[in-house]
Amino acid sequence: MLSPLEGQRAAVGKTDAQGRFELTTMNPRDGAMPGKYKIVITKAAAVEAAADAAEMPDITKEQSLAKPAPAAIPAKYSNPNTTPLECTIPQSGRHDLGVLELTD
Numbered sequence: 001m002l003s004p005l006e007g008q009r010a011a012v013g014k015t016d017a018q019g020r021f022e023l024t025t026m027n028p029r030d031g032a033m034p035g036k037y038k039i040v041i042t043k044a045a046a047v048e049a050a051a052d053a054a055e056m057p058d059i060t061k062e063q064s065l066a067k068p069a070p071a072a073i074p075a076k077y078s079n080p081n082t083t084p085l086e087c088t089i090p091q092s093g094r095h096d097l098g099v100l101e102l103t104d
Contacts, residue, residue: 002037002087003080009033032089039085039100043072074104 002011002023011032013021022029076082089095 001040001042002032002089003040004033005036005038005086008035011037032095034089034091036088037086038080038083039077039087039097040080040083041073041077041085041100041102073102077102 001013004010009025011023011025013023015021023032024030025033077085085100087095087097
């Protein structure tokens with residue numbers, strides 16, 4: 001997730017098997033709005049919660065089927081107040097965040 005530092009909307013993405021991802025702000029794969037962001041990284045693990053999804057109409061089924069995985073990623077990266085990772089998305093053109101190195 002890109003957590004905004006300047007009032008724009010957050011952007012989220014999910015990695016594929018190779019660790020690549022595309023961000024979404026309002027529409028699938030529309031990217032992130034220009035501005036400065038903190039980079040927040042979490043790992044989700046699927047859970048058996050299909051019944052719960054039907055009882056939670058305010059969220060999507062996919063969101064309800066994910067919960068944080070235990071300590072797969074250092075905790076500091078899961079919070080915009082503690083992550084050391086930042087980026088700036090330019091006004092035009094594509095921006096590649098490159099390889100994100102996670103250390104303890």
